[in-house]
Amino acid sequence: MGIGNTSQQWGWLSKTLHWLTAVLIFVQIPLGFYAESLKLSPLKMDIFVWHKSLGILVFLLLILRLLWRIKGTIPKTVGASLIQQYLAQAAHCLLYGLMVLLPISGWITSSAANIPIKLFWLIPLPALVGPDNALKSLAAEVHEISVFVLLAVLILHIGAALHHHLLLRDNTLKRMWF
Numbered sequence: 675m676g677i678g679n680t681s682q683q684w685g686w687l688s689k690t691l692h693w694l695t696a697v698l699i700f701v702q703i704p705l706g707f708y709a710e711s712l713k714l715s716p717l718k719m720d721i722f723v724w725h726k727s728l729g730i731l732v733f734l735l736l737i738l739r740l741l742w743r744i745k746g747t748i749p750k751t752v753g754a755s756l757i758q759q760y761l762a763q764a765a766h767c768l769l770y771g772l773m774v775l776l777p778i779s780g781w782i783t784s785s786a787a788n789i790p791i792k793l794f795w796l797i798p799l800p801a802l803v804g805p806d807n808a809l810k811s812l813a814a815e816v817h818e819i820s821v822f823v824l825l826a827v828l829i830l831h832i833g834a835a836l837h838h839h840l841l842l843r844d845n846t847l848k849r850m851w852f
């Protein structure tokens with residue numbers, strides 16, 4: 675298996691970035707809800723450092739992924755009809771958009787709340803905006819709505835992958851796997 679994609683097959687870099695991001699997202703969602711549910715405490719602050727650091731990591735991996743995607747080829751979408759191919763591509767676009775919106779809205783929430791971000795307790799990130807209560811509420815709202823849109827799109831995305839694998843029995847899932 676080569677590093678690059680072909681018109682039929684995903685290369686190992688795209689596969690690794692897809693599955694690494696998937697694992698991070700599946701950790702991020704419960705971690706975010708858990709962090710929010712805690713009362714103000716050192717544990718809450720630690721959980722938020724993890725949540726923010728892993729979320730920024732998703733964003734960094736996404737930049738790499740998009741650069742790699744525009745640089746090389748991508749496998750042709752498999753679909754019973756043109757409409758299904760467009761729907762799959764629309765879902766993928768939405769997922770990419772959410773992987774930008776979630777980290778940026780989270781970052782703006784923290785900055786507007788005047789809470790500095792330190793990646794894994796090591797690397798300080800600059801504030802994106804100054805302290806601003808109204809903006810903080812707005813960004814937190816955008817973050818939360820994005821989570822629910824993400825959950826809905828992921829159900830479709832995973833459902834479609836299983837549909838291809840179990841019912842259509844084509845290689846859509848296999849070619850994304852190692």
Ligand code: HEM
Pocket residue numbers: 692695696697699700743748749750751752766767769770773828831832835836846847848849850
């Ligand atoms: C159990 C979980 C998942 C499964 C089974 C799965 C399966 C797949 C498969 C089979 C493809 C390839 C589609 C094709 O070749 O046409 C794909 C692509 C993609 N997946 Fe997932 N996925 C999962 C989780 C996720 C998550 C959590 C995200 C991000 C939030 C995600 C984002 C994407 C994106 C953006 C693409 C399009 C790749 C591109 O065209 O550049 N996936 N996924």
Ligand code: HEM
Pocket residue numbers: 699702703704705706707710725726727728729730732773776777778779780781783784791814815817818819821
């Ligand atoms: C991959 C991306 C991310 C996902 C899937 C995610 C998911 C979540 C979830 C499920 C919650 C709890 C529900 C709610 O929104 O109130 C949450 C809350 C929160 N997240 Fe994220 N998050 C991500 C990235 C980030 C990043 C990068 C930051 C900051 C740098 C961040 C900061 C926050 C903050 C401050 C809250 C509490 C919001 C509030 O006060 O209402 N998140 N996140």
